[in-house]
Amino acid sequence: MSLPVRVRFAPSxxxxxxxxxxxxALFNWLYARHTxxxxxxxxxxxxxxxxxxxxxxxxxxxxxxxxxxxxxxxxVGGDCGPYFQSERDAVYQKYLDKLLAAGAVYEDEKxxxxxxxxxxxxxxxxxxxxxxxxxxxxxxNPLGDMExxxxxxxxxxxxxxxxxxxxxxxxxxxxHVIRGExxxxxxxxxxxxxxxxxxxxxxFAHIPLILNRSGGKMSKRDQGASVQQYIDEGYAPESVANYxxxxxxxxxxxxxxxxxxxxVSLFELDKINxxxxxxxxxxxxxxxxxxxxxMTLERFRALCMxxxxxxxxxxxxxxxxxxxxxxxxxxxKIKLLKDVPAWxxxxxxxxxxxxxxxxxKTLRAGGAAARLTQLASHLETLPAxxxxxxxxxxxxxxxSAEAGVKTALFIHPARVAASGxxxxxxxxxxxxxxxxxxxxxxxxAAAAK
RNA sequence: GACCCUAUCGUCCAGUGGUUAGGACAACGGCCUUUCAAGCCGUGAACACGGGUUCGAAUCCCGUUAGGGUCGCCA
Numbered sequence: 001m002s003l004p005v006r007v008r009f010a011p012s013x014x015x016x017x018x019x020x021x022x023x024x025a026l027f028n029w030l031y032a033r034h035t036x037x038x039x040x041x042x043x044x045x046x047x048x049x050x051x052x053x054x055x056x057x058x059x060x061x062x063x064x065x066x067x068x069x070x071x072x073x074x075x076v077g078g079d080c081g082p083y084f085q086s087e088r089d090a091v092y093q094k095y096l097d098k099l100l101a102a103g104a105v106y107e108d109e110k111x112x113x114x115x116x117x118x119x120x121x122x123x124x125x126x127x128x129x130x131x132x133x134x135x136x137x138x139x140x141n142p143l144g145d146m147e148x149x150x151x152x153x154x155x156x157x158x159x160x161x162x163x164x165x166x167x168x169x170x171x172x173x174x175x176h177v178i179r180g181e182x183x184x185x186x187x188x189x190x191x192x193x194x195x196x197x198x199x200x201x202x203x204f205a206h207i208p209l210i211l212n213r214s215g216g217k218m219s220k221r222d223q224g225a226s227v228q229q230y231i232d233e234g235y236a237p238e239s240v241a242n243y244x245x246x247x248x249x250x251x252x253x254x255x256x257x258x259x260x261x262x263x264v265s266l267f268e269l270d271k272i273n274x275x276x277x278x279x280x281x282x283x284x285x286x287x288x289x290x291x292x293x294x295m296t297l298e299r300f301r302a303l304c305m306x307x308x309x310x311x312x313x314x315x316x317x318x319x320x321x322x323x324x325x326x327x328x329x330x331x332x333k334i335k336l337l338k339d340v341p342a343w344x345x346x347x348x349x350x351x352x353x354x355x356x357x358x359x360x361k362t363l364r365a366g367g368a369a370a371r372l373t374q375l376a377s378h379l380e381t382l383p384a385x386x387x388x389x390x391x392x393x394x395x396x397x398x399x400s401a402e403a404g405v406k407t408a409l410f411i412h413p414a415r416v417a418a419s420g421x422x423x424x425x426x427x428x429x430x431x432x433x434x435x436x437x438x439x440x441x442x443x444x445a446a447a448a449k
Numbered sequence: 450g451a452c453c454c455u456a457u458c459g460u461c462c463a464g465u466g467g468u469u470a471g472g473a474c475a476a477c478g479g480c481c482u483u484u485c486a487a488g489c490c491g492u493g494a495a496c497a498c499g500g501g502u503u504c505g506a507a508u509c510c511c512g513u514u515a516g517g518g519u520c521g522c523c524a
Contacts, residue, residue, distance in 0.1 A: 012524045044524060112522055129454065140451055140520065147452095147520065154522045161524045185453055185519035206454085208517090213460080215516065243461095246473095250462045254472040273462085276517055280460050283474040289486080333487055358484095396483085411483040427483050 005037025006175050009063075009070075010165065012044045013055035017062035017227040019279065020180060020210045020218055023244045027207055028178045029068045030245070030267040040172060041073030045086045046159050062227040066241050067260065072172075080172040085164050092159050095167045095197065096152070104196040105152065113153035115163070115193065119146065122188035127176070127205035127269045134188045150189055162186065166193045169202060178205045178269070181276070205269045208248045211278045224281050234337030235284070236303060239291040243284040247277045257290050289335035297324060300331050304340050311341035313348045322347075325433045329425035346419045347433065350442075358422035362412040363446055372417055372447035375399060375410050376440050387436045389428040396428075417446030 009025040011017070032039035041063070045051045060074070072078025082088060096113065099105045108114050119137045126132055140147045152163035169177060184206040194201040212222040219225060230240045238260065245263050246256065249272050292300065304327055308315050315323060326347045327340075334340060346352035362368060378399045382391060396414075400407040415427050418439055424430060431439050 010524090014524085047523065108522095110522080114522095132453070134453065138452080142450075151522050156522085158522085160522070165524085180518090181454065182518055183524095186524095188453095208455080211517075217517070246461065248462095252463065254463060256462085256473050275455055277462090278460060280474065283461065285486095286474055293487080333485070335486060339486080393483095408483060415484065421484090423485050425484095 003173075003175050005032060005035040006040065006173050007032050007037065007178055008040040008042050008169070008172065008174055009068075010042045010044050010168070011059050012047065013051055013059060015052065015055040015058055016220060017059055018218070018220070018225060019227060019244065022062060022066060022227050023210060023247060024178065024180055024207065025063055025068050026066065026241060026244050027249070027267075027272070029070075030264055031176065031178060031269060032071070033264045034267045037175070038071040039068070040078065040080070040174070041070040041083060042168060042172065043074060043084045043086075044161065044165070045084055046161065046164055051086065058228070062231075065227070065231055065237050066244075067237060085159070085168065088164070088168065089159075091171055092153075092164055092167055095163075095170075099196055102196060106149075108151075111155040112151045114149040115152050115196070117147065117149050117189075118192055118195070122191050124187055124191065124204060126184070126187075127203055128208075128272045129181075129184065129206055129274060132184070134185075136188055136192075162189055163193060166190050166197075170194070170197070170199050174202050176203045176205060176269070178207060181206045181209050205272070207272055208274060208276045210247060211276050213278055213281065215278060218279060222279075224279055224284070230284075232338070234307060234339065235288045236291045236295070236337070239288040240284065242291070243287050247279070248272050248275075257287060257294075285335060292334055292337075293332050297328055297331065301327055303337055307337050307340055308344070311345075313341055313345060315348055318348060322433070329429050329433060333423075333425060343421075343424060346421075350438070352420050354416070354420040355422060358416045358420070362416045362422065363449070365413070367409075368413045369447045369449075371403075371405075371410055372413050372443045374403070375414060376443040376447070379436075379443070380440060382436075384436065387432060389426070389432050392428040392431055413446070414443065418442045 007028040009021075009028050011021055011025075029039045031037070041059075043056055043059070045056070056074070063070070070076060072080060073083040096105065099115070103116075105113055105115050117136065121133060121135045121137065124132045124134075136147070139145055150160070150162055152160050154160065168174075187204055187206070191201050210218045212218045212225075224230070227240075230237075241260060242257060242263075245260075249267070251258060251263070251266050252271070295303075301324065305315070326344050330340065330343045334343060375396075379392075379395060382395055386392075396407055396410055400410055403410075411427055412422070414431070415424065416422060418431060418434060434442075
C-alpha cells in the first residue's frame with residue numbers, strides 16, 4: 001500500500017509567474033487531483049533581498065486564475081505550516097543540528113555552513129526521465145577539481161535553497177517531487193542530503209522545459225512568458241490551462257480541446273514526454289477562440305463584463321437582454337476578450353470611433369453617400385415590427401434589385417456607417433440589435449459627412 | 450569545458466519492430482458569405498546523420514552532430 005500522494009508547488013516570489021512555473025504547478029495539481037492526493041503551496045522566500053508581499057500575491061492570483069486550488073498553504077493552512085520558508089527557521093535549525101551530529105556539515109573560513117559531499121555514485125529512478133546515474137566521485141574538469149561542497153547556510157544565518165527545499169519536502173511529507181528539468185542536475189545533491197539525514201527520498205518526476213518560439217529557454221522577456229500577460233490580453237483561463245496541459249502531455253487520441261475534468265482522469269506522470277517544448281502562441285490563441293466560440297453565453301458575459309467596464313463602455317445603462325444580444329452577435333467572431341470593447345462600443349454609445357481605412361474605402365467611395373440616403377429612406381418604410389434580421393435582409397435585397405446594383409454596395413457602407421468598422425457581426429443582426437432610430441440616424445449622418 | 454537530458458512536418462502532439470508515418474496550429478489554395486480575426490473543404494510539409502542488431506527499423510544498441518539543462522553564499 002503506497003502512501004497518499006502529497007505534491008507541492010514551491011515558487012520563489014519574484015513578482016512574476018512564469019508559464020513554466022504555472023505548467024509545473026498545473027502538473028502537480030493534476031497529479032494530486034488524479035490520485036486523490038494533496039496539492040500544497042509553499043513559498044520559497046529564503047532570499048530576503050527579493051521578497052515582497054506583492055510578489056507573493058502575483059503567485060496566488062495566477063494560480064487562482066488558472067483554477068489551481070491548493071489544499072495546504074497560505075490562506076488555507078494545514079498541519080505542516082508555516083508555508084513560508086522565511087518563517088521556518090527553527091525547523092531548519094533542527095535539521096542542521098542533525099547533520100552536525102552526523103558530522104555531515106562544517107563551517108568554512110567565511111562562517112558559511114557547507115555540506116560535506118559524500119562523492120559517490122548517485123542513481124535516480126525518475127518517473128519521467130527514467131534511470132539516471134551521476135557519478136559524483138569524478139572530478140568536474142580535466143584539472144581534477146572536485147565540485148565544491150555546497151553551501152547550505154550563509155554567514156548571515158539565512159538558508160540556501162537545496163537544504164531547505166529538502167527539509168521542507170521531508171517535513172511536509174511530500175511523496176512526489178514534480179518540477180522542471182532544470183532541477184534534474186540538482187537532484188543528486190538533494191539525494192545526498194536525504195541520505196545524510198537517513199530519510200528515503202521522494203519519487204522524482206522532472207518535466208521538460210518550455211522553450212520560446214526560437215528554441216531557447218523561455219525567459220522573462222519572451223512573448224507570453226508571464227501568466228499576467230494572458231490575463232491582460234483577454235484569454236479565458238480554461239483555454240490557457242488546456243494549452244499548458246498539451247505541452248509535454250497529451251490524451252494520446254489527437255484531441256486538442258478537452259475539459260480539465262477529463263485531463264484529471266487521464267493524467268499520468270509516465271505519459272509525460274521528455275522533450276522540451278516550444279510555446280506556440282498561435283495555437284494558444286486559436287484554442288482560446290475555440291473556447292470562446294463554444295462556451296455558454298453566461299460564461300462569455302461573465303468574462304466580458306469586467307473587460308467592458310474597464311474599457312469605460314456605459315453598459316450599465318442597457319438591459320441585460322440588450323447586452324446579451326450584443327455579446328451573442330460577436331461571440332463567434334472574437335478570439336480575445338480584450339477585443340470585445342472595440343467590437344461592441346458602437347452598441348453602447350454614439351460617440352464611437354470610425355476606422356479610417358474603412359471610411360476611405362467604403363464611405364468615401366463614389367456614390368456611397370447617395371446610396372446611404374437611399375437606403376435610409378427605404379428602411380424607413382419598414383414597419384416597426386419588421387425591424388428584424390430576415391425582413392432587413394429582404395429590404396436590402398429588394399432595394400439593390402430596384403437600383404440594379406449588387407447588394408454589397410449597400411451592405412458595406414451601411415456597416416461602416418452604423419459601426420465605424422468594416423468587420424463585425426452579421427450586418428442584419430447588428431442593425432436589428434441597434435434599432436431603427438439609431439440606424440436611420442447613423443446612415444443619414446454618414447451620408448451627410 | 451565537465452556532467453546530465455533530448456532529437457518525427459516551421460511548431461505542438463500521436464506512432465514503442467511490419468503504417469500510404471496520423472492529428473492540431475501556422476502557411477498556401479478553394480468554397481460559402483455582407484465583412485472576417487468566423488465556418489467548411491483541400492494542398493504542401495517530418496522520422497538529424499553514420500554505423501550496427503533484425504527477414505524487416507521512426508521505433509532497439511553504439512557513435513557523431515545539434516539543441517537544452519546543471520555546475521552559486523539564485524531558486
